[in-house]
Amino acid sequence: MDYKKAGVDIEAGYKSVELMKKHVKETLRPEVLGGLGGFSGAFSLDAIKNMEHPVLLSGTDGVGTKLKLAMVLDRHDTIGIDCVAMCVNDVACAGGEPLFFLDSIACGKNYPEKIATIVKGVAEGCKMAGAALVGGETAEHPDMMPEDDYDIAGFAVGVVEQKDLITGENIKPGDTLVAIASSGVHSNGFSLVRKVFDMSAESLNTYYEELGATLGEALLTPTRIYVKAMKSVKEAGVTVKGCSHITGGGFYENIPRMLPEGINAHVELGSYEVPAVFKLLQKKGGIADQMMYNTYNMGIGMLLAVDPADARSTVEAIEAAGEKAWIAGTCVAGEKGVTLC
Numbered sequence: 001m002d003y004k005k006a007g008v009d010i011e012a013g014y015k016s017v018e019l020m021k022k023h024v025k026e027t028l029r030p031e032v033l034g035g036l037g038g039f040s041g042a043f044s045l046d047a048i049k050n051m052e053h054p055v056l057l058s059g060t061d062g063v064g065t066k067l068k069l070a071m072v073l074d075r076h077d078t079i080g081i082d083c084v085a086m087c088v089n090d091v092a093c094a095g096g097e098p099l100f101f102l103d104s105i106a107c108g109k110n111y112p113e114k115i116a117t118i119v120k121g122v123a124e125g126c127k128m129a130g131a132a133l134v135g136g137e138t139a140e141h142p143d144m145m146p147e148d149d150y151d152i153a154g155f156a157v158g159v160v161e162q163k164d165l166i167t168g169e170n171i172k173p174g175d176t177l178v179a180i181a182s183s184g185v186h187s188n189g190f191s192l193v194r195k196v197f198d199m200s201a202e203s204l205n206t207y208y209e210e211l212g213a214t215l216g217e218a219l220l221t222p223t224r225i226y227v228k229a230m231k232s233v234k235e236a237g238v239t240v241k242g243c244s245h246i247t248g249g250g251f252y253e254n255i256p257r258m259l260p261e262g263i264n265a266h267v268e269l270g271s272y273e274v275p276a277v278f279k280l281l282q283k284k285g286g287i288a289d290q291m292m293y294n295t296y297n298m299g300i301g302m303l304l305a306v307d308p309a310d311a312r313s314t315v316e317a318i319e320a321a322g323e324k325a326w327i328a329g330t331c332v333a334g335e336k337g338v339t340l341c
Helices: 010-025 066-073 079-093 112-129 190-196 215-220 227-235 250-258 276-285 289-293 308-320
Strands: 054-062 097-107 132-140 150-161 176-181 242-245 263-267 300-306 325-333 337-340
Touching (some): 054 079, 066 150, 066 190, 066 215, 079 112, 079 150, 079 227, 079 242, 097 112, 112 150, 176 263, 176 308, 190 276, 227 300, 242 250, 250 300, 263 300
Parallel strands (some): 097 132, 263 337
Antiparallel strands (some): 097 150, 176 300, 242 300
């Protein structure tokens, strides 16, 4: 008896590391010390030592049951982007710059090429966010997971000057809401998606005219990474008073998280574009409006609160970073929460 016969292939692990090294190297920042393979990732703080009051930010998340679609279609090149996005967007939401990222992949069996493809996506997401991929873990879990199954989670660390922290505490009535477009479902609500649509290869490979793509292509579209957009807004001289990363829980859970007591966010539903995938999902599933907005981002990946005088320049800065943006509503005095109007 040996470890391989017990279900863990050490040699496959070595091969996975070799295959992913080139992707990891593409993400490295000057602050990264050492190379891939150490027991910990080393990151120099020289770049932030001159900050007045540096505050470290962190975010951790996974991709959820969106992974099931990737497994059915045997397409694993974008899942890593989703994992990075879910973490670094939370850091950016607080006004921070992501510094480095780590991932953890658990699998039933280590197929080195598949693992390398997943990590390639992680590296791509890190490059989009300007974060270094400083380490990770790949663990085989025989007898706990089917051989073809895997799960991925990530962890990001960022930094921000304390004075630049986005807390929402200064939002006041009359402030403008600016929406940044999502790319679709992102990485939340897929348990409901999987109940509405058949998760067979045939179903996911069905082309829908309204989507301009197959169902699988539309649903696997990776989560947008908003780091560059938020940096562009900051460089434009705009003070973002509040920011909501709209993930699980949709509008009703996430938008109030950026609001102080006594402020209600009025989101104008006709002010922005709802992606076709949500319309198809709602129609096929017979899902009520309230449930859709309580589960999905419905086309808004991030919502910012800014001074009305900064609204137009905020939109322009976001669009200069390659994202779509709209003026989507206003803040009013009232019970803390969100009103769709």
